[in-house]
Each structure stands twice: as C-alpha cells, then as structure tokens.
Amino acid sequence: MLNANASQTWYEFLQYIRKRCSKAAFENWLAPIQVMESAKDAICLKVPNIFVKAYLLDNYKEDLCSFLPVDALGEPLIEFVIPKQIPKQPDVIKKTVTSSPSASDKVEYELKLNPFYKFETFIEGPSNQFVKSAAMGIANRPGRSYNPLFIHGGVGLGKTHLLHAIGHYAKENHKKLKVQCITTEGFINDLVDSLRNKSVDQLKRFYRSLDVLLVDDIQFLQNRLNFEEEFCNTFESLINQNKQIVITSDKPPGQLKLSERIVGRMEWGLVAHVGIPDLETRVAILQHKSEQKGLKISSNIAFFIAENIFSNVRQLEGAINRLTAHCRLLSQELTEDLVEQVLSELFQRIPKQRVSVENILKAVATVFQVRVSDLKGTSRTKEIAIARQVAMFLAKEMMSESLMMIGASFSKTHSTILHACKTIENKIKKDEALKRKIALVRRHVEP
Ligand code: ADP
Numbered sequence: 001m002l003n004a005n006a007s008q009t010w011y012e013f014l015q016y017i018r019k020r021c022s023k024a025a026f027e028n029w030l031a032p033i034q035v036m037e038s039a040k041d042a043i044c045l046k047v048p049n050i051f052v053k054a055y056l057l058d059n060y061k062e063d064l065c066s067f068l069p070v071d072a073l074g075e076p077l078i079e080f081v082i083p084k085q086i087p088k089q090p091d092v093i094k095k096t097v098t099s100s101p102s103a104s105d106k107v108e109y110e111l112k113l114n115p116f117y118k119f120e121t122f123i124e125g126p127s128n129q130f131v132k133s134a135a136m137g138i139a140n141r142p143g144r145s146y147n148p149l150f151i152h153g154g155v156g157l158g159k160t161h162l163l164h165a166i167g168h169y170a171k172e173n174h175k176k177l178k179v180q181c182i183t184t185e186g187f188i189n190d191l192v193d194s195l196r197n198k199s200v201d202q203l204k205r206f207y208r209s210l211d212v213l214l215v216d217d218i219q220f221l222q223n224r225l226n227f228e229e230e231f232c233n234t235f236e237s238l239i240n241q242n243k244q245i246v247i248t249s250d251k252p253p254g255q256l257k258l259s260e261r262i263v264g265r266m267e268w269g270l271v272a273h274v275g276i277p278d279l280e281t282r283v284a285i286l287q288h289k290s291e292q293k294g295l296k297i298s299s300n301i302a303f304f305i306a307e308n309i310f311s312n313v314r315q316l317e318g319a320i321n322r323l324t325a326h327c328r329l330l331s332q333e334l335t336e337d338l339v340e341q342v343l344s345e346l347f348q349r350i351p352k353q354r355v356s357v358e359n360i361l362k363a364v365a366t367v368f369q370v371r372v373s374d375l376k377g378t379s380r381t382k383e384i385a386i387a388r389q390v391a392m393f394l395a396k397e398m399m400s401e402s403l404m405m406i407g408a409s410f411s412k413t414h415s416t417i418l419h420a421c422k423t424i425e426n427k428i429k430k431d432e433a434l435k436r437k438i439a440l441v442r443r444h445v446e447p
C-alpha cells in the first residue's frame, strides 16, 4: 500500500473514531500509533506495545474493516510492528515496570476500561436506578461511602458497564487515585503467572497499593480454593485501609459457593441488584444505541423490538447491530416486516415463556366449564364468547408477547384482542363473580 494512501486512510479512521471515544482513550491508545511504510497490501502500524494492538482489535475491528482492506476471512489487513518488550511478567505488573518512576506518570499502570461503558451512556430505569446511583456515589467518593459495593444480576444487564463507569469516573475526577479493574479470571491468571515467575510479592504489593479495585464476575472464584484465600487477603487488606472495592457477580453473595469468611465480607457494604429493564427502559436503550450507530428507528419499531426482546440488554444491542448492518448493505427502509425478518432468530431465541396461550385456554376451559375447542372455535353463544374474551384478556395480561403475536395465537387481529380486553376490563368493574372467576383462572395458570 502506498504510504501517502495509508496515511490518509489512517487519518480518516482516526477522525471517525475521535468522535466516538473519550479524549483520554483516544490519547492513550490511538494517538501513539504510527503508520509505517509497507510493501504489501496491508497497512503497517507501529504500536507501542501488545496492549495497544489488542485494544485496537478488540474495540474497533468492525470500524477498521470499513476503512481498511480486508483479507479473505474478513479480517482487516494490518501488519503490526511492536518494539521489543521487556521479558514476560504478569500482566498487571508489566505496566508498573515499563513506566519507571522517572518516566512521565501518564500511564502508571495498565487500566483497561471499555471506552463506551460510562455513566453517561448507561440508560436508567426502575430496574437499575438504585444500583446506578450507588455506583455514582462510590465513584464520587471512593472508600468513603459503601464498601464494598456488590453488584449482582443476570447476564447482559449492565454489571460490567457500571463497573467500568465507576473506573472512568474515578479516574477522571480523582486523578491521583490508583484504580484497577480486573476480571476474576485475570486476577487468577496474574497470580498463576507470578507464582511461575516468583514475583508473587510484587503482585501482592501492587494490588495492596490500589485505591480502587474493581472486580468483575467474582463467581469465577468458586471452586478455586487457593485463589480464594489470596483474594480474601487482598480484599481485607484494602478494606482495612478504607480503599474502595466494587465486585460484580451473577448471584447475590449468599448464593456463591465461597467460604463464609469471604461471603460475610462481601455482605459488609452495600449489595445492589441490577434487574431486567422494563419496556420503556428497553425502548430508551434501543433508541440510544441506534442513535450511537447512526440508525434511525421510529418509536413504533423500537417498541416492537423491545416487546420481543426482553431479558437481556446485550441482545437489544445485537438487534441494533444487525439492523444497522442490514440497512447499510441494502439501504432499505426499516419497516416492522423487515425488522421481523432480520431479527426473527433473535426473537426465537428468547427463553420460552412459562405462560402459554395453551395454558391459559386450558385454565379458562376448566373454570368456565367449556371445551378448549369451543374457545378456539367461532361459536358466539354468550358463555363461550365471554370465556374466549377472558382468555384473550389474560393472555395480554400474563404474557409478554406483543398484541400481534397474541392475536396470531388466537387467529384474531390485534384489534379484536384489544376489544376483548376493554370489554372484560369494563365487565369486571361491575361483575364481582366474573372477577373472582378470572382470579381463579390466574391461579390455575400461574406456575
Ligand atoms: P453484564 O456484565 O451484566 O453481563 P454488560 O455490562 O456487559 O452486562 O452489558 C451488556 C451490554 O449491554 C453492554 O454493551 C452494555 O453497554 C449494554 N447495557 C446494559 N445495560 C445498559 C443500560 N442500562 N444502558 C445502556 N447500555 C446498557
């Protein structure tokens, strides 16, 4: 690739990325990269160390692919030049060593945070308001409010996002503090490496000198006895010095298979739960993510997607990524049909709901003493018609399916379902017996 061309391409890439990442991330990671002469098709980049290469590929591979030539596997064609490094040391210590006290204190040690995981990009709703404000409180006054903060919740609900947001905020607002963010696996790997290199003391000293330690996915410490003890020692040493610890986990402390000592310690501070976002929050997340991607979606479409993907924010993001790619490639306008077609797989991958139309029909048939086949049929006799409307009403109340999908299960349009719901809502205001019957059906349906 011609050098002038390569420099121009790289310049354009940087201009594009500059608007999408924080100033600090840009300056620490991207600005030091240099374009070199290359005889091949590939662009040749000189990076200060292996971390910059990993950072670039981990965070910007897709974007690189849109700017640079790609190989047959769709990987960006980049030739990396990395200056010779000091012999291998544990990951965390490496940075401490490379920046000797005389070096500028710009990067004193390596802190890897996802540049997109900030408080500003974390959408708030009833399911995560509490945990977000706890996290912001901690980031504002590390070591001086709740310690430790223990964040738990299901997969893809924003635990890592909040953890990194604390890191960003603490770093930006308390420049002198030593912040480190690790995954539990990273902690174990560092420990294993340091045992091999006989540098355990150095590693321990490093961890114990931190002001803020952010630990992701503590559940991976289960069944790792030796590491558990070392973690516990580090933990106690920091807590005793009022240094801030934040831990994330997929379960609350009491459900982790860890020693009582460490569970007790983790329950000392504040235990906060991240829940599944409600419909409105999911819509807000979708709108925010699509805006970031430059994809226009109407609120109807956002509601449609949010109604169908409800258990995991990462899947919402996946939906936006797919739609963005699709729209870019085919420059088609987003309609509900297109969305359904592009996302059908994601929609189907939603865990099976516990309540199904079939369950509801059976329960209604039992309580109203009619046959399921009558409910599915077209008979308009009064008893059957009411029972059928009750089934539709309960399907809307008890299932998180969209009206369209519920309609399809009854072979009715969504307006028929809405009409049935209104009729029943009005009736139960006056008809106590009907209300009781419906409550009975609910109990039959509920697992
Ligand atoms: P977890 O660690 O709980 O498995 P992550 O923090 O990795 O989940 O979140 C998964 C993805 O969803 C991330 O890309 C994150 O930015 C996004 N995400 C989760 N919750 C929110 C939210 N409330 N607002 C914006 N993005 C969110």
Ligand code: MG
Residues within 6 Å of the ligand: 159, 160, 161, 216, 217
């Ligand atoms: Mg996570």
